[in-house]
Amino acid sequence: ELKVEQNPLFLSMQEGKNYTIYCNYSTTSDRLYWYRQxxxxxxxxxxxxxxxxxVKQEGRLMASLDTKARLSTLHITAAVHDLSATYFCAxxxxxxxxxxxLTFGQGTILTVHP
Amino acid sequence: ETGVTQTPRHLVMGMTNKKxxxxxxxxxxxxxxxxxxxxxxxxxxxxxxxxxxxxxNNSVPxxxxxxxxxxxxxxxxxxxxxxxxxxxxxxASSQDRFLPYTFGSGTRLTVV
Numbered sequence: 010e011l012k013v014e015q016n017p018l019f020l021s022m023q024e025g026k027n028y029t030i031y032c033n034y035s036t037t038s039d040r041l042y043w044y045r046q047x048x049x050x051x052x053x054x055x056x057x058x059x060x061x062x063x064v065k066q067e068g069r070l071m072a073s074l075d076t077k078a079r080l081s082t083l084h085i086t087a088a089v090h091d092l093s094a095t096y097f098c099a100x101x102x103x104x105x106x107x108x109x110x111l112t113f114g115q116g117t118i119l120t121v122h123p
Numbered sequence: 124e125t126g127v128t129q130t131p132r133h134l135v136m137g138m139t140n141k142k143x144x145x146x147x148x149x150x151x152x153x154x155x156x157x158x159x160x161x162x163x164x165x166x167x168x169x170x171x172x173x174x175x176x177x178x179x180n181n182s183v184p185x186x187x188x189x190x191x192x193x194x195x196x197x198x199x200x201x202x203x204x205x206x207x208x209x210x211x212x213x214x215a216s217s218q219d220r221f222l223p224y225t226f227g228s229g230t231r232l233t234v235v
Contacts, residue, residue, distance in 0.1 A: 013165070042223055051127070051213065054223035097166070101221065108154050108220050109171035109178035115164070 011036050011102050015114035022088045022121050030117045032081040032098035041081045042099040043072050046116070052097065055083075088121045095119070126150045129214050129227035136204065137235055144199040144230045146214030152225070153218060155197040157189060160211040160229070172197060173220075204234045 012035040022028050032041070040059050044052040056065040058074035058081060065072050069092065071084045081098055099113045127148045136142050148155065154173035158166045171178040172191035179189070186208075188200040197214060211231050215224040 040221060044223075044226075049228075051226040051228045052215075052224075054225070057223055099166075107178060108173045108176065109156070109168050109180075110220075111168070111224070113166040 011100060011110075011112045013098060013100050013112050013114040015096075015098055015117050018115055018117055020117055020119045022085070022119065024089055024121055024123055025087050027087065028085050030083040030085070030096055030098075030119075032083070032100075032114055034079050034081075034100040034112075036079075037103040038076065038079070038100045039103045040101050041074055042101075042111070043081070043083055044097045044099065046095045046097065048094075055096075085119070090121050090123075093119055093121045127214055127216055127225050127227035129212075129230050131230060132228065133231045133233075135233045135235060136201070138204060138206075140204075141200070141202040143201065144212055144214075144232075146197040146199075146227055148195055148214075148216040148225070150216060150225060151218070152216035153194060154216060154220070155191060155194075156215040156217075156224065157197065157199050158213040158215060160213055162210075166213070169199075201232075204232075206234050209233045 014033045016031050043055040046052045056072040061076040063074045069086045074081045095116045095118050097116045099111050101111050130145045156171050157169040169183045170189040190198040211229045213229045214227040217224045
């Protein structure tokens with residue numbers, strides 16, 4: 010059974026600081042996703058990482074994937090208040106064609122304060 | 124507006140009631156999903172409908188019953204729920220298995 014673990018689960022950051030959220034998973038993966046959820050709202054897709062060494066950047070967020078270590082990171086640069094949200098990673102295991110295999114991490118609640 | 128619309132946004136129901144959650148997508152996606160989001164737990168897949176198959180999580184109690192009349196609509200029928208079923212129920216759709224899901228805003232369900 011695929012397990013996906015994020016850490017930290019809670020992150021309180023000061024504006025302007027940098028930090029990294031980690032996503033570890035337990036089996037070989039085809040691809041990894043990062044989503045963002047604002048309070049009371051739906052999940053929004055941020056990044057899809059498809060191969061070892063993949064790096065994607067959007068604004069102050071950069072995601073990377075190391076399939077050998079089974080690890081993805083979401084790096085936040087110079088945090089601003091608007092980044093406050095819950096961030097989820099989700100992993101699709103390698104092989105097979107069936108739907109419904111995506112497994113989500115617990116989510117990291119990020120709060121950026123002045 | 125995310126392209127996936129869920130109604131109602133909030134629902135309070137008694138344990139003996141029967142209600143239905145509705146999800147609609149006009150993105151032309153081929154798969155639709157129900158997820159349960161509880162406090163302090165990862166998102167839990169309940170059901171998937173795609174053109175090829177229906178997948179269900181065997182741990183979902185029979186008091187939850189999905190219905191997918193066509194590729195644009197998905198329902199979750201609820202009956203004799205328990206208080207622990209209170210959660211945010213999210214609908215999602217995707218073009219195929221590998222593309223990112225588009226999620227709806229969810230239905231916040233409270234069972235009293």
